[in-house]
Amino acid sequence: MALSRNDEFPVKDLTLSKWCKALSHPARIAILRNLASRGECICGDLVLDLPLAQSTVSQHLKALKEAGLVQGQVDGPRSRYCINQKNFEKFIKAFGTFGNKLNKKLICE
Amino acid sequence: MALSRNDEFPVKDLTLSKWCKALSHPARIAILRNLASRGECICGDLVLDLPLAQSTVSQHLKALKEAGLVQGQVDGPRSRYCINQKNFEKFIKAFGTFGNKLNKKLICE
DNA sequence: ATCGTATATCGTACATATACGATAAGCAAG
DNA sequence: CTTGCTTATCGTATATGTACGATATACGAT
Numbered sequence: 001m002a003l004s005r006n007d008e009f010p011v012k013d014l015t016l017s018k019w020c021k022a023l024s025h026p027a028r029i030a031i032l033r034n035l036a037s038r039g040e041c042i043c044g045d046l047v048l049d050l051p052l053a054q055s056t057v058s059q060h061l062k063a064l065k066e067a068g069l070v071q072g073q074v075d076g077p078r079s080r081y082c083i084n085q086k087n088f089e090k091f092i093k094a095f096g097t098f099g100n101k102l103n104k105k106l107i108c109e
Numbered sequence: 110m111a112l113s114r115n116d117e118f119p120v121k122d123l124t125l126s127k128w129c130k131a132l133s134h135p136a137r138i139a140i141l142r143n144l145a146s147r148g149e150c151i152c153g154d155l156v157l158d159l160p161l162a163q164s165t166v167s168q169h170l171k172a173l174k175e176a177g178l179v180q181g182q183v184d185g186p187r188s189r190y191c192i193n194q195k196n197f198e199k200f201i202k203a204f205g206t207f208g209n210k211l212n213k214k215l216i217c218e
Numbered sequence: 219a220t221c222g223t224a225t226a227t228c229g230t231a232c233a234t235a236t237a238c239g240a241t242a243a244g245c246a247a248g
Numbered sequence: 249c250t251t252g253c254t255t256a257t258c259g260t261a262t263a264t265g266t267a268c269g270a271t272a273t274a275c276g277a278t
Contacts, residue, residue, distance in 0.1 A: 111236065111237035111238060112236095112237075113236075151224080151225090152225060152226090153223090153225080163224085163225075164225090164226080164228095167225065167226055167227080168226095168227095185224085186222095186223060186224045187223090187224055187225075
């Protein structure tokens, strides 16, 4: 795409867009729901629940990890994943701030 | 990307991911902030505020429109845009539901 | 009718995302 | 050490996203 102009946008917008991007695929939303309801689980559990190949699920997990929304730890031959609660809360908060600001403007002005 | 498996995911996940995708670029977040603070504005106003060419801004507006988050109406030679409040509220609500469910699980179980 | 302004769309280039199978790497068990 | 299981990564194919300039379209004004 030619050159990205991302460095010319406010950091807050970049941060929020990064997190939203992490949720911009239904598989990643399903993964987060799954992780939340199980507390934690291994990659193989997710593969059973999703209509995707193991390698694809692994890619989505990597994306969520890079966005900071999940964390993983090695457990023998497995990888055990869970939601990165701290960052997830930051995301929820940032989103809430964004939504509230916009709603306030929409209603009051 | 080979064939998409999107039709095999729950509708709720698809809906939320679609909206998140609309916010997955900083320019579109900036546009929404802009529209909220101005109430409404024309494409040219946004072009002045963003580090992007007119045609690119128009593309981002189209994306937001297709996601249902903004609406536009022709005004003489201009296009006047504003936030689609009804859908935006649906989005905020859907996101809140998602976030709350996950948080509840994270805290209580 | 012509000119100027505003915007959407087209064409294009390149980047990134999504999907899969195959393979590599790591560990447990025998 | 070999076997079996789990997962990450590689290679690849294709789709989508992002950016620009150029152009078409639509309207108001002169």
